[in-house]
Amino acid sequence: MRIPPIAFRLLHRLRGLYWRIAKPTTHGVQALIIHPVDADRVLLVQHSYGDQSLWRLPGGGYKPARETPEQAARRECVEELGVTLDSSALVLEEHVTTSGGKKGYLTVVRLHALSDEIAPNGEISQARWVAVDLTDLPHDSAVSKRVGSALETHLGRPPRSGFR
Numbered sequence: 001m002r003i004p005p006i007a008f009r010l011l012h013r014l015r016g017l018y019w020r021i022a023k024p025t026t027h028g029v030q031a032l033i034i035h036p037v038d039a040d041r042v043l044l045v046q047h048s049y050g051d052q053s054l055w056r057l058p059g060g061g062y063k064p065a066r067e068t069p070e071q072a073a074r075r076e077c078v079e080e081l082g083v084t085l086d087s088s089a090l091v092l093e094e095h096v097t098t099s100g101g102k103k104g105y106l107t108v109v110r111l112h113a114l115s116d117e118i119a120p121n122g123e124i125s126q127a128r129w130v131a132v133d134l135t136d137l138p139h140d141s142a143v144s145k146r147v148g149s150a151l152e153t154h155l156g157r158p159p160r161s162g163f164r
Contacts, residue, residue, distance in 0.1 A: 084117075
């Protein structure tokens with residue numbers, strides 16, 4: 001059963017309200033997925049909720065008592081994108097965030113796809129393989145700062161600003 005995008009938008013708003021009231025600690029993961037044939041291409045997504053214009057890394061939340069960040073990244077990517085991944089995973093970055101009224105721990109993991117085929121679910125409005133220099137995104141595209149930071153770490157360069 002496919003969940004309609006409007007349900008994700010409603011849940012996103014309810015989650016934000018809960019965070020402002022309860023101020024929980026959350027654990028999240030994002031994945032920098034490398035193309036199976038062209039290592040200079042990565043998979044970016046736009047969600048069907050929140051800032052729908054922003055290109056991001058796929059990912060989601062997880063419970064550290066149940067799975068590692070690497071396992072969570074793999075699970076989220078399979079759920080959201082139907083992508084087939086190899087068994088290797090590397091933690092690229094770890095961040096502590098305080099946005100939205102909560103304290104969050106975010107881990108960015110690098111994964112490698114075995115196929116370039118993707119089948120986004122209702123949570124993803126658009127998914128696209130893009131060059132690591134992001135030049136093949138539309139000119140006016142907004143890109144998450146986590147994309148830029150993960151790409152710079154992946155490429156072995158110091159992070160730069162200009163992402164939001």
